[in-house]
Amino acid sequence: MPQEFVGKGWSFPVRADETGRIALSSNEREIEESIRLILATAPGERPMRPEFGCAVHDYVFAPADATTAGAIGVAVRSALRFWEPRIEVEDVAVSFDLADAGCLLIDISYVILGTNDPRNLVFPFYVIPREESEVPS
Template sequence: MSEHFVGAGWSFPMRTDPGGAIALSHRDREIEESMRLVLATAPGERPMRPEFGCAVHDLVFAPVNDATAGRIRNEVLISLERWEPRIDVAEVTVTPAPDEPTVLHIDIRYSVRGTNNPRNLVFPFYVIPSEAGGPADTESDL
């Protein structure tokens, strides 16, 4: 695959290189940073591009259960298909962190288009438990 297709972009988070210029990311690192940026941005957060991002942020107060995991999976698939055309998403799984009841791991298995090199990215998603504290709000159904 040509390097032109993958390209280079500003590093995220933005920083400077040793020469004082804006640091750039290349190839696989640039794609991974781009994916993280899509997932970490809530729609409406960018004034000049209000549709950009992933709607998982609407689920911060949702209970940790199969329905929430399914909605997160769907939102991740939709946003990456729309905003990261350089990848083909093979699978997205959402699982609770074994030692943290308020963290869900979003495991994205993908490949860069034009390659046969499978890759994965694990993105942590943090939920805020309900103050009600009832069993449906705190127990995981996953």
């Protein structure tokens, strides 16, 4: 019964399987791909479903600081609550990639409903860092 709750769907990104048919994802992989799709889609990007996606893209030009990290966490939590009813989001933590100043790592802890299966997914999000000459003195 719990696996029926998760379902099956087209793999993301869409690709062909070894038989030439559209590849399908199921179980935990289906949910992980769904989360990535939600986070990678900006609202308004899909003409037939303009409200779909996550407002995280509003922060591409924001500074990589604690305020932006907090706003991204709120946007991710809100989008996943609305668009992915098969999970319960436990935590969203946004941290800074020490090797890349323009990369924020979004760490999502969630539980698959119906199975109580705890999961974790890290989604890299890139902001466009300011040039040194753009920083006001």
